[in-house]
Amino acid sequence: MRFRFENKEVDLTQGKVYSLDAQSGQSYDIRAKTLQVMEMLVHNRDRVVTKQELLDSVWGDLVVQEQVLVQSIKEVRDLLGADTIKTFPKLGYRWVATIEVKDTASRLWVARKTNQLLVGTVLCLIVICGVYLGVINSTSAQLLPKVAFLPVENAMPDEIHDWVPIKGMDQLSRSLRQQSELKVSDVDDVLLAVERANKGSNSNAAFGPHYFFQLQQRLGAQLIVQTRLTGYPQDLQLHYTLHSQFGPQQGVVLASSVDNAFDELIGILTHKFGQAVQPSTEYYHSAFSNQAFAKGVNAYLQRDYDAAINLFRSALIEQPDMLAARRYLAGSLANIYELEQAMSILRGSLKIADTSLSQKEHLRANLMIGYLLINWPQDSDRQQELDKAEQYISRAKNLAQSSQDKLFIAYSYEELGKIKRLQGHYSEATRLLLAALEYHQSFHGRYGQTAALIELARIAIAQEELEEAKRYFAQAKQIADDSKAHPNQIWVLLAQADMYRDLNEQTLALEHAQQALEVAYRADSPLLIARVEAWFAQVPIHTVN
Known part of the structure; x- marks a missing residue:
């Protein structure tokens, strides 16, 4: 309109x-x-x-x-x-x-809403007819579908992954050609088809089955692969949806790098549709479980924790040892303050047999239990609770060191440093946080340093060294701004707002919190907006990322 x-x-x-x-x-x-x-x-x-x-x-x-x-x-x-x-x-x-x-769009708006069910029914009939004709006319050559990759949607919170949409699409296309007998649409042909299909529409997200049916017809491709990259450097999620005549099928790949995520997706596609090639990292073989898991992760990212819990439990019915689904289920439960259930699930994960593929999930489970004990105080004996947290995080650090996982070594040092700060052992806390910084500095994405710098600022505040705290905050903010990492910008601004509120400098506190709210709105993230609003409402909000 x-x-x-x-x-x-x-x-x-x-x-x-x-x-x-x-x-x-x-x-x-x-x-x-x-x-x-x-x-x-x-x-x-x-x-x-x-x-x-x-x-x-x-x-x-x-x-x-x-x-x-x-x-x-x-x-x-x-x-x-x-x-x-x-x-x-x-x-x-x-x-x-x-x-x-x-x-006349406004006059048709009500009618369009009323007719959506009818349109959906017609489209379903078209798809069913297509399936039927495909079965009748199938030949041995048609058993291998032609594949078209759409541009990769980049949902990473930084600017260092700006190359992903087109170059990632090209990398996936070339890899699938090299590793299978499948035909793959040329990148230029796909971009032209997308441009024509997008005319008069705001975004791909607004399109339903008819949009992908159009692309299939334009490209002569039976399989359209839609992908979205999210997470953080060294800890990525590649969500994928396979659009075919049999309807959409969703999944998610967890990987430490973009290349690994792409390699695993190619392995899944060749295993499912072409010559079987074993992917380089673990993936879940059950289509139902992986689809439920992928939908659960999407619900989790939208903060719809009740829906996420049901989806993760559905995935675990068929695959009770799917450790990633258990971890996300525990995180969802923790975010609605069902702490005992969350802890129980994570401890159960630690009892599942340790293999080379599950070691990282055991590392995460230990780290997450320690994180919950630090940030969701439940025990009347706080010192004892922090001691338990230290035991779990130390185990996580040992597992990370044994596999040379630098990211989780850094995370472990950060949490251990936080424990020592809460215990008042500031020198030891500083030493641990500087070690975390050293690991983060070895990564291409610099904004991982902000969490350790915020903790160092809090130590300086506790020791009444306000100028030192401001110096750490300025350094953290500069790194977050340079990387254009919205979440990290907000964490720094809210930590500064906390400092000024504790110093009873309300005007400065509100200025920093208002800046954080503006960043959250620019990011258009429900999670970030809720986090900043909780600061204004002076209510605690804990979220397991």
Whole structure:
């Protein structure tokens, strides 16, 4: 839908505001959540839309503060003027500006919503017919599908992985050609097909089965591979969806590097569709378990922990020894404060036979138990609780050292340093944190150093060395800013806000927390927004990453 308002034109499909002023001719992007709020108000401009309706429609089941809605309303008013939306105190908001609709989309909106079920049914019939015809006409040559890789969606919180979308797509295409008999669409052909299919649409995420059916027809490919890279350097997740005539199948690869993640995905594809090639790292053989696990990880990242718990438990019914699913299940339970259940699952993971493939999960389980004991105090004897945490994290460090896993050696040193800080052993804490820094400095992604620098700043605060603390904070902030790592920028800003609040310098505390909130909104991350809002509400929020 496009509409005009005064000297501006708004395209709700593209998410843009265009200035019709001949002198400026500028355009402005509308943030995703703000766009959804604007769209709902415009389509319901004949009435007041309640705050709860907006929160439920735009943020779904996510638990967010009303401030996120207030921010979106402010952004609309900043773009289009203060008189576009009227606030009805304690009720909600109504779009009051007169607009000139440039197309009939708004009149068709209700009908489109009503007809979605019918369209979905027709598409399902098309897919079923395609399957039927494919079975009838299959030959030995058709048993090997032609594969097309879409650009890799880069969801890494930094700028050092900006190369991933196109180069990653090319790397996957070349590797599959080299390691299998499968035909693979050329990168240029895929990009052209995607460009044509995307015309008039905002993002791939908005497309359903018909979009992938279109790509299959344009490319003559029976299998479209959609991927998304997320996580942190040395600890990555490559989510994949395989779109074929039999419907989408999801999975996730856990790896220490982008190359390893790509290699494992190629191994999965060749094992499933072409000549069997053993992937370089572990993957889960059960399609059902891996699909449930992948959906669970997506729910976890959206903070929908109840859904994540059900999905991880479903995966574990078929594969009770899937240690990664057990770890994510424990994390989900911890995030809803079911600490005893989380601990029990992690301790159970430690009893599963130790192999070369499970060693890293045993390392993670030890580290996670220690992390929970540090950050979710439960025992009346705090000293005893910290001693237990130290035992688990020391085991994790020993496992990391035996496998030369530098990332988890660094993590272990960080947590041990935090324990010593909480115990008041500042010299020992400093020594451990400097060791963690030394390991982090060997990685390409520098922003891993920020956690250790924040801890060093907290030690300086405890010793009333405020200038030293500010120096550590400045160093951490510079690294996070240089890397454009939104989560790390927020951790530094909130740690600084904590310092100023404890010093009773409320103005400075609020300034830093407000900066953190702005970063969270720019990142458009429900997790980060919730974390900053918890600071304003002065309530604890613990999250297992």
